[in-house]
Amino acid sequence: MFQDFSKALLDEIQRREIAKTRAKSKKFLAQINKQQNLSQGFLLVNQSQYKRELAELKAKLKNSTFQQTPEGQMSKLMLAILENDTELEKYLDKDVVEEIHHKDLRWGSEKPKPNTSKTTKVGTGIRYSDRTRNQLSSLRFKRKQLFLFYKRIIEAQVALRVLCDDVVSTVGGKVCAPPGAFNGIKSFNGALNKITQRERNDEVGDLKDCARMTIEFDNQKQMLLAKAKIAQSQEFLAVKGYQKALKDRYSSGTQEDGLLKFNSSAQKSGYKDIKFFLKMSNGVIGELQLNTKDMLIAKEKEHVIYDILRESKDQTKPYTISNPDVVVKIREHMNDGWFSFIETKVPEVKEALVQVKQMVKNIPMGISPTLTVMPKQAEALNKVSLGLYAKGELPGALVV
Structure with a gap:
């Protein structure tokens, strides 16, 4: 009887170990094979x-x-x-x-x-x-x-710029590369932060916005001509089967052009754009945004608010931003010029700006500051965002 009990116990232990191993293998294989998602997959290290x-x-x-x-x-x-x-x-x-x-x-x-x-x-x-x-x-x-x-991202950025120049030479517009090293790719620390602090379960292969460009247009008509041209490019056709390959927050897609399924609503903040994810010749997925001049001005002014609000999962409760890189950026960006621009161009949000000014004033000096955001301040930040993007819809409303 004792031998039977021992054998049953060993069989149960073995069964559980096999189940654990299979579960780990399934998880690992899912990381490596991400073909069902728009991803560059799990990247091995040589x-x-x-x-x-x-x-x-x-x-x-x-x-x-x-x-x-x-x-x-x-x-x-x-x-x-x-x-x-x-x-x-x-x-x-x-x-x-x-x-x-x-x-x-x-x-x-x-x-x-x-x-x-x-x-x-x-x-x-x-x-x-x-x-x-x-x-x-x-x-x-x-x-x-x-x-x-990173080396492949740098190469993809160059190829993305060539594609943008071709679009602009045909329909007009202005190519805008983000500031920074290597022609404006996402910084190394910014990319690492995205797949750790922001999305810890994401892999490096999930990064799709490290190579990125924007084309600015004077009006929506010009922008939609560019969208039609890019939609016929090899870089888009390679990923067109993925729902996330294009997001049109202006909802301009139709049944006739085959892009209706990519229509989307504006962000909660009020922001709109047309965003392509394109597979460049070296396999890296790059991001190309199309937008009007006024909406891009609104985005530039609002981006610091986005950086603050995305750190919270529940804005009805106080939360603290502990990454000093993010906090220093907030302190530098929300300066007197920033507040003056919004007070002048978006006077409807002056009351909300009082709360935002108090929040910035409370940021301690030093090389490793933190920022605690109260619910009223988060609410005020949302109001400023909505006000900025509402103006961004009006031609010439934010142009200095």
């Missing part, structure tokens, strides 16, 4: 390629002239994130950082291995909780994935 490209980055940074360029400054930031674990704290949850500091007093440094010149990451051998261990190892892997992906 260690030889990683070491080679890291060495190339370090070699470039030995040039003092390069260091002073936007590309050089972004490269320095990239290298710091790749080699200094303390830089990762911005991308970890607060309780995870607290556990790491509590258990590893030498966090962020490197310890030499006994009887060798090689080093090992601090944290080796330390018993972290499953949550902390998984989040930290995932982040360390994602930074490598993103680094290897």
Whole structure:
């Protein structure tokens, strides 16, 4: 009887282990094969390629002239994130950082291995909780994935610019590249933040807006001609089968042009645009936005509000923004000129601006500030957004 019981127990343990293994395998395969979604898939890391490209980055940074360029400054930031674990704290949850500091007093440094010149990451051998261990190892892997992906993003940005120039030469408009390094691609730290702090379950392959461009038009008629041209491009036809390949918040698609299914309503903030996701020749998915001059002015002024509100899942409760990069950006953007523009162009929201000014005033000085947003302030920010985008619908209302 005892042997029968032991066999039954062993069979049950084995059954559970098999079930766990199958569940893990299913999850891993789902990450690798994301063909059902508009994604670049799960990106593997070739260690030889990683070491080679890291060495190339370090070699470039030995040039003092390069260091002073936007590309050089972004490269320095990239290298710091790749080699200094303390830089990762911005991308970890607060309780995870607290556990790491509590258990590893030498966090962020490197310890030499006994009887060798090689080093090992601090944290080796330390018993972290499953949550902390998984989040930290995932982040360390994602930074490598993103680094290897970044070169392809730079190439895709160049190709996207060529496509935009072709559109503008045919129908008119103005190509607007975002400011920043490498012709305006999403910053390395911004991309890493998006797949950690904002969407921790996302992978590097889910990033579709790192290569990005905007075309500005004087009117909607001109914009819709451009939309029709881009809809016939190879870059769009390659992904047209995906619902997310195009989002038309102006709802201009028709049954006749085959784009009706891509019509969408305005965002909750009131913002409208026509957004394409295009598969460039190197396989990277880039983002191309079409819009009118007035709506883009509204977007530029409102974007800082978007940065604040997206940090909260429930705006009826106070919430704190702890990422210093985001808070410093808010403090710098919401200056006297910003408030003056809105007071002049959107006088309907002057009362709401009082709450916003108080919020900005409460941001502490220093290199690592935080920002706590109260429900009344979140409500005021939403009112300012709606006011700005309502004006953006009116030709010439926001043009200085």
